Amino acid sequence: MVSTPDFQPLYKQVYNVLVSRIADGDWRPAKVLPSEQALASELGVSQGTVRRAMDALAAENLILRHQGRGSFVAEHTQEHALFRFFRLSRPAPNHARVTPTLGSERIVRRPANDKERWKLALRGKAEVVEIRRTRLIDESPRVVEKIILPHRLFHGIEKEKHLPNTLYSLYQEGFGISIAVAKEELRAVLANKKDAAALGISAGTPLLQIDRIAVALDGQPVEWRISRCDTKDIVYAIEVK
Amino acid sequence: MVSTPDFQPLYKQVYNVLVSRIADGDWRPAKVLPSEQALASELGVSQGTVRRAMDALAAENLILRHQGRGSFVAEHTQEHALFRFFRLSRPAPNHARVTPTLGSERIVRRPANDKERWKLALRGKAEVVEIRRTRLIDESPRVVEKIILPHRLFHGIEKEKHLPNTLYSLYQEGFGISIAVAKEELRAVLANKKDAAALGISAGTPLLQIDRIAVALDGQPVEWRISRCDTKDIVYAIEVK
């Protein structure tokens, strides 16, 4: 096993090795990983230790394990990413998950402002890509979004003809960026005139505002997103354990 | 090992046994659990299997493990329960956790209405206890709450002189009810006149409404709580993984 300066349990060292191989793109999404035995002999540890590291990866949804088939790097497929980060659903009792579709969309590239530089930890004369879009639920507009991306990481994204429903799968497949965690701040705000026009409601309607920073596997903030939702017949649902 | 009709891995059976001992109050909060070895020989499984079950309990915060000391049933202490379920904090960058204090408080016992009977899965002529209170942050009222409890489970709670800051530790110590999960639905609403008066704001101010069902270890819903928060200078913060 590779020795590290600061002491860590073997299984954590193995875990870190595996994470960085995924993060660096050595193993691309949907690829089969080597078997536990293969990794164990490659790294010079026992199979049980590799298992423990892989179980941790699976617990964090970084890999998927299938008995008899093997372990696979998790994909942010449309469906998957959608339900991982899109927490809007119908209220109880059904609690049915809701599938948003795309309304209007606008995308521009421009210099970052101070707030964006701070939120995304940008340095120097950074540029950002700004995406504004409306999302429909049951055919009617319910959410307006403003998405800010560092242009450096998403080079050329502003030229995409059609952005997919879930951007996170595009980030992963097109730009090699996997989202590890999203930090969200929720507030209640009033719809301004723009919101009102986009959502077909009157100004002054209460909206749920979700302010999200998405962090990649390597710990860098890579997306700042503000969503404003009309929660008349959908809710933001969550289970606290 | 006790045989169960439907097949389950040993470590899950052990897990279930341990959960029910905690749920039934055989092991009260803060009590030291038997050691892994003791449980292993009692249940007739290997120590590694008991470890796996206990690791799962620890991952869900049902027990706390301390190397060299032993494992302990988790307590819903004031601090602990507060930060587990009270997700309001100051916005970035500080993200400091905020400690609410008690404003006004009113508690009554009365028959349940239909909505409450449905939300709390009550049957027959059920009674509930209704608590209404205001919570202060930085000395000023920021949250109004309505809490509905089945009287059957919380017999006599309406006679308590002073309710603690976090009710969940009272539920656990006074009534033997440990909260396992809370299911929350978030919406944006407008302050009505009552809200406005209680919070010292004008009617029509946007409020974040949190509609929560708290579920006990045995899976029964035991509390329905609606909180309305003024999110002018605090936010509901959450990390999605």
Added chain:
DNA sequence: CAGTGGTCTAGACCACTTA
């Protein structure tokens, strides 16, 4: 010092998938 949980190993057997 004895007792606890934490790590690591080695090997057995099972269940599932694919060919």
Added chain:
DNA sequence: AAGTGGTCTAGACCACTGA
């Protein structure tokens, strides 16, 4: 039938705690 992950065991050694 071969290869994968899933379960279970037994035993070794370590790190930490408290009497």
